[in-house]
Amino acid sequence: MVHLALCVLLRRARVAGSGTLGGVFYSASMLPESFRTVLHLNPIYYMIESMRFALIGHTLERPWTGFSVMFFIAAALVFWALFLLKRGYKLRA
Numbered sequence: 001m002v003h004l005a006l007c008v009l010l011r012r013a014r015v016a017g018s019g020t021l022g023g024v025f026y027s028a029s030m031l032p033e034s035f036r037t038v039l040h041l042n043p044i045y046y047m048i049e050s051m052r053f054a055l056i057g058h059t060l061e062r063p064w065t066g067f068s069v070m071f072f073i074a075a076a077l078v079f080w081a082l083f084l085l086k087r088g089y090k091l092r093a
Contacts, residue, residue, distance in 0.1 A: 024048055027060065028045070028060050029060065043069055043070070043073055046061065046065065046066035046069040046070060047066065047070060049061045049063075049066050050063060050066035050067060050070070053066075
């Protein structure tokens, strides 16, 4: 949801490459400094940088930064899912 809101915001600002604010088609160094801070809030950016490191061995971020961001997001989603299951959210009796 945050990714969608950022894309809409950047499309209104008419920034090139705003439709995919993840760094797939461009490097983070090509963005202005103000948009780089927004880019670092996007978890997809870290996933793409980790894939870039795995494929070509070069990345702008430290690889462990991306891995740790993805690990914490995955852990938070697992705990949230377990909480919902324990509570019985949308389970039929």
